[in-house]
Amino acid sequence: METEWLQRLNPSARVYAVNSPSVSVPPIVQLANRAAADGRPFAPAHARFGVLFCEVRPGRCVARMPVAPATAADGALDPAGVLVLTDAALGVAIGSGLPDGRRITTLSLGLSTTGRRPAGPSLTATAQVIGDPGHGLGTGVLTDETGTELARLRTRCAVIDGAPPAGEPSLIVGVPPASGAGSAWQASVEDETDRFVVLRASAPPGLGNNTRRVQGGAVAAFVELAVARALRRVPAWPSRPTDGPVVRDLDVTYLRGVPADGAPLRCRAVVQHSGRQFATARAELFDGAGRLLAAGTASRYLAG
Template sequence: MASGLETETQWRAAARLSNQRLVEAPVEGQLGMSVDEMSPAGVRTRMPIPVGELAEAGGGLEVATSVLADTAAGIAFSAHRGHGGPTIELRLDHVSAPTEQARWLIAEASVLHEVAGAAYLAATVRDDTGQEVARATGHFLLTRGSLGAGPPPLPDSSAVESPELGGPAARTLPGRADELFRALAPGGDPADWVLSASEWLANARYDVHGGVLLAIGQLAQHRFQEADGAALALTPLRIETDYLRPVPVDGGELRCRTAYVRRGRAFRSVRSELIRADGQLAAVVNGLWSSVEGPI
C-alpha cells in the first residue's frame, strides 16, 4: 500500500503530465490553460482571461469559459478513471461576469457519480478575485478510452511550471490565441454562419473541441439576436450542448444554423445546429437568454 507521501507524489506527477499535454493541445495550448492541483477529490485548473481586440471580436471570454469548464471536467474524469472519454452533453449556467481587476479564470471540477455508461461531472468557474462566473455539469462517456495518441513521456518536476497568480502568462497569452479568435470572428449571416473546421479549433483527438462547439453556438445566438434588434442587455443564462458526432479538423465546412424556439419580450429560447461538411448533425446547442437589465 502506498504511503501518503508516495500518493501525493503520484498526483503531482499526474498534474505535471496533464500540464504537458495541455501545452501540446491546440486549443488549450493557445489559451494558456494549466492544472494547479489534482487529487482524488478532483482538479483545479486555470486560464488567463483573453484580452485585446481580437479576443473581443472572437468571443474570448465565452471561449475561455466554455473550454475551461469542459476541459477541467475532462481532466477530472481522466484522473478518476485513468483514461479520458468524449463529452456526451454539457450545460453551462452563467452566474456573473469576471470583476474588472480579474486576470484569471479558475475551475474546480470533480466526478459526482457514474450511471448507465456515463460519468456525471460538475465544474465551478471563478475568477482570481473569488467571484463565481459559471457552473457547468455534464455527462462523459465511460465505456471508451481516449482516442488520442499515446501520452508523452512524464516530464521532470521542472519541465512544466503551473503559472502563479499575477504572473506573466496573462500578458503574453493574447498573441498566442490570435488564430483561434480570428477563426471565430463574426462573418456573413449570423443565422447561417459558415466557418472552417481548422486546426486552431482542435482538441487532443484532433476533432473540434467540445468547449469550442459550445462557444460557437453561444456566439452565434448572441450575434443572431443582435442582428434581430435585441436589447443591449442581452445575457446568456444557460447554454446546453448535446454532442452527437465529432467534427474532424480537416479544414472542411462547419455550418452553424440558428433560430428562435421562442422569442419572448424578456426571455428567449434559441437553438443552434452545428453541421459537418458531410451534412451530418454534429451538435445541438440550446440557449436561454434574458434581455432584462441585470448585473452580468
C-alpha cells in the same frame, strides 16, 4: 511506480503527489500533472486559449486561463471564450477517476453565468466528478481572481474502452494564442435575418485535442458564437424593466466527433422566443456532407 516527476512544482501548479509505490496513479492524472509541472498546455486548443492545469487528482481538476480571451469589449464575460477551459477541467475531473483502460468522450456540455464581470488577469475553473466516475457526470464553478463566482459548469460524458490520449508537445508547437473565440474560429456569415443566423468556418488543427479532433469546448464555442449572434439580432427590448445584468445559459449536445482537419463546418441558429426579459435560440452544427455534429440551446435573461 516511479513518481519523481510528480514532485515538481511550478508557481501555479499543485500536482497530485504519490510517495508510495503501492499506490496506482490514474494515467490521465499522470499526464495532466506532467503538463502542469512543465507549465505547458496539454492540447492545441488549450494553447489557443492559454489553458493550463493547476491541480489534478482523482475526481478533481483545477485549470486556469487568461481573462482577455473570455471577455467582451464591454468587460462582460463572454461564454464562448471560457468553453475550452470548461471542457478541459470537467473532462479531466471525470477521466481522472476512471480505472486503467477506460476513457471518456463528451456527450453534453453546459454553463450558466451569474452576470458578474470578471476582475483580475485570470479565470479559474474548479471541477469535480459527481458520484461514480463511471456515470460520467461532472460539475464545476468558474471564478475570477477575487474568488467571485462567474458561472456554473456541467457535463455528461460517455465512458468507453481505451487509454486516455497522451499529451503530445509537438501538437502545440506554433499554435498562436487567440484573442477570443471569434478570432480562434474566424467564422463568416453566410446568411442572417432578425430571426436566424448561418455561420461558416473550418475545423482548424489549432482547436484540436490530443485525438486530433476539435476539442469539445471549442465545438461548443462555435455553437455559442452562432446563438449569441442570433440573439443579438433580435430587436432590443422595448424598455428595460430593470437595470440588472444579462445572464446566459448554454447547453450543447454532441452527436459526432469533429476532425480538426480544416474541413468546412456550418452552424445555423434560430431564435425560438423573444420577450421583454427572456429570449432563446437553438443551433445545429453540420459538416460539409450535411451530417449533424452537435446541437445547442441558449438563452439570455435580463435579471432584476
